Amino acid sequence: MRVVELASGGFSWNPVSDVTQMWAYPFMVNAFRAGAIVAVLAGCVGWFLVLRRQTFAGHSLAMVGFPGAAGATLIGVSASAGYFGFCVAAALVLAALPRAGRHSGGAEAALTGTVQAFLLACGYLFVALYKGFLNGVNALLFGSFLGITTDQVLVLFVVAAAALAGLAAVGRPLLFASADPDVAAARGVPVRALGTVFLVLVGATAAEVGQITGSLLVFALLVMPAATAQALTARPALGLALSVLLALAATWLGLVAAYYSPYPIGFYVSTFAFGGYVLARAGSGTLRTVRRLS
């Protein structure tokens, strides 16, 4: 749907007038608010996710949001509840999977992948059972910024605040357990329990991000900005800040672009985040080459 047709005018290269124009619509204000909340949370949690090399787990948790939302709509509950319920439950299941050691990722990944494919199929079944909801599939999979209500923004904010508070409470030991699990365990850091807490945080984050970018494009905010930040710096504090800023920039730029063009938001957010990643990799690669040659 082309939003600009509903709006009063086109893109003008005058940021002030463009922003006033966009923000004249309450749904756009809500979209910017929701985007900001989700971007900050995804930037922080995503940074740890990339550091811990658990992106596959993040992917699976994001996928689970689709059957969650579709199932919730089918039984007449809000899609939000479905996202959070399914994603957090899946995080607990993932955390409970037996883990023989640090490098036993293969069997675990296969199991996760199998269950994830089944759940995606279930999601599609729910959509088919709920006739007339079929138009919403695109939004569930690829995101939408239309019709975000103030109540929804409030829920996003409360969950994000709780998740960020939780992350701040375990931040230092989580970093220790992520970078150096053996020594952390020897120092009495509860490495396994922290892994569970972190997966639940990832579940909540995937549920939040999924409501903006759609289940399939959660990585645009959860992984791309964090991966870009880590390509640019190995400093934890700076990396976290960069990750949040990049996620925020991709989301807001994506919203602006989607508002003024006929193409979907998920595409724009992903494209901006991807562009940032490519630039960062190319830039740091060039820098290394230059340093080696000089």
Add this chain to the structure above:
Amino acid sequence: MRDAAVRVGDRTLWSGVDVRIERGEFVAVLGPNGVGKSTLLKVLLGRLRPEPGSEIEVLGARPGRAGDRIGYLPQRRGFDPSLRIRGTDLVRLGLDGDRWGTPLPALLPLPGNRRRARAAADRVAEVIETVGASGYAHRSIGACSGGEQQRLLIAQALVRRPDLLLLDEPLDSLDLPNQSAVAALVGRICHEHDVAVVMVAHDVNPILHHLDRVVYLAEGGAVSGRPHDVITGPTLSRLYRTPVEVLRTSGGRLVVVGGPEAPALHADRHPPHRARPRTEPDVPEGARPVRHFVRGARRARG
């Protein structure tokens, strides 16, 4: 410090270990694969319970009670090359990584915040200087070489000024020059900073000249004492109840032949005729290993 009186009786892996380690002593734990060398460290850490009847005291307390005063370096494989975290961050985590919460940025004008942050940063810089890793501590740890990673990890184990350092095969997977450089570093820390070091080792040769004592583990028994009293044919033959011969090369290296799982000292990994380097090829400035080599060599001969 009347340090660790370790006596472990009747254990399936090893038994009758009777060692007393004084402050500032460098002790190696030797033995064939699977004999329970790493297990000994875990018992000292309090992560494994010894058999009833064992009397173990670590730094004047039961194992596991002396947490902060023990630095531990687990047996390891290198870091993943893609791990994007700096050496300094890793050392800093050794200082306070087990505390809950998230450190506040040093710029926040809270009372005491800036001073604490500065003190922590100074301590991290100091210990990195001690191990001679200042040149690469700011690099991403995955991009460091094995020897560089090992030095940073020793710094991490040292950062809380422990009285006892437990190192599990820190020389494994290092090349020969790095093995002797890291061995010299550990010897220097041990003698200059008065830290007791217990090192599990595969090959005694790189550390031989820095050692004060060795513990040789075998199934069902153990011997300990000065290296040149313990690593002899008769002693090891008695321990393993099978003829064992200890050969000494002209360079002073030891080769054990005919152990239960020969060669226990992995002498085959190194050409025995290779002269021990007089100067360290891979020692950063500030590590000053040469003097130590001389000191260690004299002690070994006497």
